[in-house]
Amino acid sequence: MWNLFHTAVALGKWWIAISTIYKVAQKAGVSVATVSRALNDSGYVSREAKDRVLEAARELDYHMNVNARSLTCGKTYTIALVLPDIGNPFFPAVARGAEDYASDNGYCVILCNTDGNLRKESDYLKMLRSRKVDGVIFAVSVASRSSLNALADDGIAVVLVDRDLGDSYDIVKTDNIAGAMLATNHLIGLGHTRIAFISGPMPLATSRERLRGYCDALASKGIPFDERLVTEGDFRMESGHRAMQALLANSRSGDGVEFTAVFAANDMMAAGTMTALEEEGLRVPADVAVVGYDDINIASVMRPRLSTIAQPKYEMGWIAAETVTRRMSEPDGPRLEEVLQPVLVVRDSTVERRCASV
Amino acid sequence: MWNLFHTAVALGKWWIAISTIYKVAQKAGVSVATVSRALNDSGYVSREAKDRVLEAARELDYHMNVNARSLTCGKTYTIALVLPDIGNPFFPAVARGAEDYASDNGYCVILCNTDGNLRKESDYLKMLRSRKVDGVIFAVSVASRSSLNALADDGIAVVLVDRDLGDSYDIVKTDNIAGAMLATNHLIGLGHTRIAFISGPMPLATSRERLRGYCDALASKGIPFDERLVTEGDFRMESGHRAMQALLANSRSGDGVEFTAVFAANDMMAAGTMTALEEEGLRVPADVAVVGYDDINIASVMRPRLSTIAQPKYEMGWIAAETVTRRMSEPDGPRLEEVLQPVLVVRDSTVERRCASV
DNA sequence: TATCTGTGTGTAACCGCATACATACTACCA
DNA sequence: TGGTAGTATGTATGCGGTTACACACAGATA
Numbered sequence: 219m220w221n222l223f224h225t226a227v228a229l230g231k232w233w234i235a236i237s238t239i240y241k242v243a244q245k246a247g248v249s250v251a252t253v254s255r256a257l258n259d260s261g262y263v264s265r266e267a268k269d270r271v272l273e274a275a276r277e278l279d280y281h282m283n284v285n286a287r288s289l290t291c292g293k294t295y296t297i298a299l300v301l302p303d304i305g306n307p308f309f310p311a312v313a314r315g316a317e318d319y320a321s322d323n324g325y326c327v328i329l330c331n332t333d334g335n336l337r338k339e340s341d342y343l344k345m346l347r348s349r350k351v352d353g354v355i356f357a358v359s360v361a362s363r364s365s366l367n368a369l370a371d372d373g374i375a376v377v378l379v380d381r382d383l384g385d386s387y388d389i390v391k392t393d394n395i396a397g398a399m400l401a402t403n404h405l406i407g408l409g410h411t412r413i414a415f416i417s418g419p420m421p422l423a424t425s426r427e428r429l430r431g432y433c434d435a436l437a438s439k440g441i442p443f444d445e446r447l448v449t450e451g452d453f454r455m456e457s458g459h460r461a462m463q464a465l466l467a468n469s470r471s472g473d474g475v476e477f478t479a480v481f482a483a484n485d486m487m488a489a490g491t492m493t494a495l496e497e498e499g500l501r502v503p504a505d506v507a508v509v510g511y512d513d514i515n516i517a518s519v520m521r522p523r524l525s526t527i528a529q530p531k532y533e534m535g536w537i538a539a540e541t542v543t544r545r546m547s548e549p550d551g552p553r554l555e556e557v558l559q560p561v562l563v564v565r566d567s568t569v570e571r572r573c574a575s576v
Numbered sequence: 577m578w579n580l581f582h583t584a585v586a587l588g589k590w591w592i593a594i595s596t597i598y599k600v601a602q603k604a605g606v607s608v609a610t611v612s613r614a615l616n617d618s619g620y621v622s623r624e625a626k627d628r629v630l631e632a633a634r635e636l637d638y639h640m641n642v643n644a645r646s647l648t649c650g651k652t653y654t655i656a657l658v659l660p661d662i663g664n665p666f667f668p669a670v671a672r673g674a675e676d677y678a679s680d681n682g683y684c685v686i687l688c689n690t691d692g693n694l695r696k697e698s699d700y701l702k703m704l705r706s707r708k709v710d711g712v713i714f715a716v717s718v719a720s721r722s723s724l725n726a727l728a729d730d731g732i733a734v735v736l737v738d739r740d741l742g743d744s745y746d747i748v749k750t751d752n753i754a755g756a757m758l759a760t761n762h763l764i765g766l767g768h769t770r771i772a773f774i775s776g777p778m779p780l781a782t783s784r785e786r787l788r789g790y791c792d793a794l795a796s797k798g799i800p801f802d803e804r805l806v807t808e809g810d811f812r813m814e815s816g817h818r819a820m821q822a823l824l825a826n827s828r829s830g831d832g833v834e835f836t837a838v839f840a841a842n843d844m845m846a847a848g849t850m851t852a853l854e855e856e857g858l859r860v861p862a863d864v865a866v867v868g869y870d871d872i873n874i875a876s877v878m879r880p881r882l883s884t885i886a887q888p889k890y891e892m893g894w895i896a897a898e899t900v901t902r903r904m905s906e907p908d909g910p911r912l913e914e915v916l917q918p919v920l921v922v923r924d925s926t927v928e929r930r931c932a933s934v
Numbered sequence: 935t936a937t938c939t940g941t942g943t944g945t946a947a948c949c950g951c952a953t954a955c956a957t958a959c960t961a962c963c964a
Numbered sequence: 965t966g967g968t969a970g971t972a973t974g975t976a977t978g979c980g981g982t983t984a985c986a987c988a989c990a991g992a993t994a
Binding site: 342350489 | 594637639640641642643644646647652657661662663665667668669671672675676679684685686687688689700702703705706707708726730731813847850851873874876877878879880
């Protein structure tokens with residue numbers, strides 16, 4: 219009651235009357251404990267008392283202060299989404315899935331862009347620790363293991379998405395090796411034997427796995443691996459552009475590094491690649507066939523429309539969010555590893571259209 | 577001290593030892609007040625005490641509980657970004673700008689997708705109220721005025737971005753009328769007089785402004801406005817596709833509703849439009865010229881590359897975040913209205929390439 | 935020497951809520 | 965009739981911080 223009195227006074231300083239359970243309790247003529255129980259459907263509350271509380275809360279436009287609840291309950295109903303860059307259309311799709319699951323389940327999502335920068339990654343993780351988020355969905359770039367471990371030590375659920383980091387944490391990903399094999403075999407099936415590969419950054423397991431799939435597919439068909447056909451990019455459009463320029467320069471040097479197809483480790487790099495090919499006057503797919511990876515929503519509006527490996531992005535985000543909540547309720551359960559299957563989507567960048575453009 | 581004792585016991589239940597200022601105080605041999613002062617550089621603290629506190633904090637790997645601080649200080653250092661859908665590449669760009677500014681200034685960003693759905697919008701706003709976010713950056717779809725007013729009444733700073741709502745709130749936008757005039761005049765300058773317009777949802781001021789710009793440009797050149805050339809979309813690719821199909825059907829009905837150019841109110845609809853045109857065997861720009869709006873990053877990888885009106889998306893987000901923080905510190909200042917200028921970007925969807933494709 | 939000012943520190947109250955515990959009443963059973 | 969179980973409510977404490985206030989002590993001033 220002393221508290222209520224003080225509250226009324228202190229509010230003067232803001233000129234704003236945010237209602238608390240004390241005010242609701244006062245108005246309903248019950249104690250704060252009863253208000254809390256009534257509002258949360260916990261413990262015993264008489265029908266009559268509950269009605270009075272609900273009515274009072276409505277009249278006062280009462281809204282719970284979630285932060286205060288967090289303090290007593292040790293749960294913030296917040297998860298963080300730590301991504302390299304939502305500018306890459308792959309990640310908004312993942313974010314969408316995660317956000318949908320989260321909001322359906324009473325969580326809210328904090329967005330963090332790391333730019334694949336170690337400093338930013340660990341700064342963010344530190345911040346998330348301070349904010350006591352319940353869980354983190356993380357598309358790692360640099361392996362900020364120690365920061366991650368610190369999170370886990372604090373009891374924060376960690377789920378990796380798309381990019382693995384060994385065997386320590388739960389993960390939701392697609393089978394990158396299978397995906398890359400799908401892409402490569404598709405090209406091989408089309409008769410290509412000189413297939414260039416533009417990889418992602420090699421520090422990422424994801425990139426290495428896709429390279430692995432590429433190699434395995436070649437090997438299984440008895441096609442020799444030529445490392446001069448492999449160039450490293452950074453998943454961004456410009457790097458795909460540069461990579462293709464380099465590949466073409468090499469090819470024209472007359473050292474026998476020609477190629478008739480290219481597999482880019484993501485769609486953005488594939489887009490850059492197609493631009494570079496076009497600039498050099500090469501036709502896709504007639505002169506060079508192109509396959510991407512991700513199937514971002516605009517792959518179908520590129521011209522020629524991009525053949526690619528589709529990842530279930532939305533589902534990845536959704537499942538990641540589901541996984542992180544499961545991990546919260548079961549901190550010591552076995553490691554969860556969800557590996558989804560990618561699918562080949564054939565469009566025009568690998569196969570000449572039946573009816574030539576009118 | 578009683579508190580410290582209890583803390584030590586309670587922790588057993590988690591098996592996790594998260595350190596608090598009580599523990600730091602104990603280790604450093606000072607009181608919690610001194611710890612707080614030392615950690616926040618506030619009030620008087622002797623050099624020696626401060627060193628001891630810092631050392632103890634380091635050893636215990638102490639990290640402040642931000643939620644607890646929020647409770648006493650009434651500031652959460654959190655802002656929310658309420659968007660229709662990060663799936664539309666326009667919004668990630670805005671989000672990037674907002675997030676960068678926010679994180680540089682110690683804020684974190686909560687992401688909310690409303691799908692332009694009234695229910696979701698008001699649910700989110702209610703949630704954000706409960707979470708006591710310091711500010712909200714909002715790309716409104718439905719006019720959930722009452723929810724917004726409730727936020728403002730709670731002392732939460734509200735800044736609209738891209739989409740205006742009259743005169744109540746701070747806003748960061750571009751000059752849509754000017755932008756639409758730029759686009760339309762560009763087409764007129766190219767000799768087109770029959771220019772179709774695919775608008776955004778008319779409930780949005782943004783859409784109406786762009787329509788207005790289109791009309792004004794026509795009027796200024798003495799070209800009669802033909803409402804049969806105007807179709808309403810919803811800013812998504814599919815709606816652009818459908819709109820163009822409808823426009824073409826109309827055009828072929830022989831009622832004199834032909835057109836030689838189309839201005840789509842955003843790039844996603846322009847992409848759908850180009851697909852529809854292609855499906856009908858029409859060439860862009862030879863048969864129909866197309867202009868979009870936004871200049872999303874993949875506008876340049878469409879083929880033909882899309883001519884469009886560029887909005888400074890990143891800056892809009894950045895400025896919105898800056899504005900929202902300014903509003904926090906100055907709740908009663910004058911309304912802030914930042915109107916940025918859009919720029920015409922001419923690519924291949926309106927002008928035939930000089931060197932024909934090789 | 936008495937007073938004052940500037941430092942440094944600790945105690946305890948409070949932020950808004952949840953909840954353990956105590957209490958009180960009713961109804962039921964032995 | 966006494967005991968017990970179930971229901972309903974209130975009191976008081978803690979969550980992890982911040983901060984008003986009181987107090988102690990230094991050197992400076994009168």
